Amino acid sequence: MKVIFLGSGGSVPTKDRGLPAVLVEYLNELFLFDCGEGTLRQLMIYSAKNGKNKGKNDGKNKQEKINFMNINKIFITHFHADHIGGLIGIINTMNFLGRNKVLEIYGGKGLNNIIKNLPIPKDAMQFVKIYEILGGDVIEGEGYKFVSFKTIHTPESLGFVFEEKEKRKFLKEKAIALGIPEGKLYSNLQRGESINFNGKIINPDSVLSKPIKGRKIVYTGDTTPCENTVKFANDCDVLIHDSTYSDADINKISDHGHSTALQAAETAKQAKAKSLFLIHISQRYADSKILEDEAKKVFENSCVVSDFMSVQISPSPEKRISAS
């Protein structure tokens, strides 16, 4: 599972930072948090740079490029232009390339109206399904769920949690020790079913590990620091938090819809997050080290996002996070 930052800037793009877009690669699916102007091209640039297959070759030297056509769900935190400007391009291009598969787009009240008014041909809208949701809504998927939570930015602004369901590992050595032959019985036990083996009832607990907590990532979108983030980001592996400003500048700024790096770090600490990624960096910080230093004073495992940075999140509870 990988998080790929396609755009890390806020409000106005700069030569170095595109507008907000965070891609999550999970098994064979792609999910997108926000879709700032330029997202599709950022994805193509990332894919061209990183598309080479790294070892999991199928023998045909096939490249596993990231294919934006595999994006199945897009989550929009709110409707400011820097978070939705890329939808026109993504939807039109999917249509241009003949997409039929449903593309689900989730966001707060008003999303339907926003998307229906975009310059997108009617036939493109045949594969787009729009879901207006509220804070606390749950979207269930195959082995995972998304949960939305209300943030403090606009009346409809939302943050999103991606949470994998907990898993139990099949301990083959225990099954072998019990003399169970490979095959259907293994599958039953893996699914958590008891089996009857040689007249003896074998409980799945005998061959399954303790539950392993699923991976959890949280994306706030734009928000001032808020209790909801602390609550919903509790014990997450990756917290991606608005960090528009440095706390040193907060008195100069009349805008109160955003967070500083320090505030993001305090939230990460309170939420007991494992790692913090600072995003939505204002154009005023050509050098963002000041933001990272500020956050690290409160929460050591902080990192300012740059475009095309990615974070690998392993299922192993011991060593989950590795950024590159």
Add this chain to the structure above:
Amino acid sequence: MKVIFLGSGGSVPTKDRGLPAVLVEYLNELFLFDCGEGTLRQLMIYSAKNGKNKGKNDGKNKQEKINFMNINKIFITHFHADHIGGLIGIINTMNFLGRNKVLEIYGGKGLNNIIKNLPIPKDAMQFVKIYEILGGDVIEGEGYKFVSFKTIHTPESLGFVFEEKEKRKFLKEKAIALGIPEGKLYSNLQRGESINFNGKIINPDSVLSKPIKGRKIVYTGDTTPCENTVKFANDCDVLIHDSTYSDADINKISDHGHSTALQAAETAKQAKAKSLFLIHISQRYADSKILEDEAKKVFENSCVVSDFMSVQISPSPEKRISAS
């Protein structure tokens, strides 16, 4: 006067090509032809690379970066997403930065509806003036005019001519020879007025050069080859023409709304253009040399546009064009 290509791709962006946007820098004004997704960021990247003052220093080491806030007129050739996707970002950012100055946007029938439905706050729309125009319409400016012409792509698609008014040079040596003192009389003659000097009527023709043809550039937008382009691009300095495909591929392509490099070259030749710039390059041509070679067989002064390429057009009739 400079033409700056901010996006040279067609339909789908690639890692190397953004979507159509051609900036014209003329004296203190900026004009934009089309505004594909990512235009604002392309402009910022161009500006960061090329913004250093080259000699015309005002003594304060001020950098003369291209400032997108100086864009006064945007001309939209048609409403396909790849030509308008960047409007949301440009308009919102101008508003974010407190623009009051009018931004004129020109395009065919339907433009008003398209723009009014974009996710742009109402206060931003206070500085946006939308003009729906037809082929043949003329927009007069200070020392120049734009003329639109109907192209063959969509019912409302248009191409645009930028044409500088012809000028006459003031020949100071002739005025000196006639004994006229510098000052008000010079100004009168420069404006084309006769003067009474020492009881003698002096006609401006005595001190003005023959009329020098103004600079002329033409942007077709997307179109199949058409007679209108030949007519309106007649004797232009720069023809920027749709060149989506190679003629070698034309039989494989069901899309007939575009031109090949060869067709663009034939049009340039018929129009007696001075130079041809091929744009709207399909993603299938990662190497666009095939397109340039194809065009050069018919029209030698052809060039495939790449992003951030610029063309300087000097007022001198002898050496007008220099690309970089």
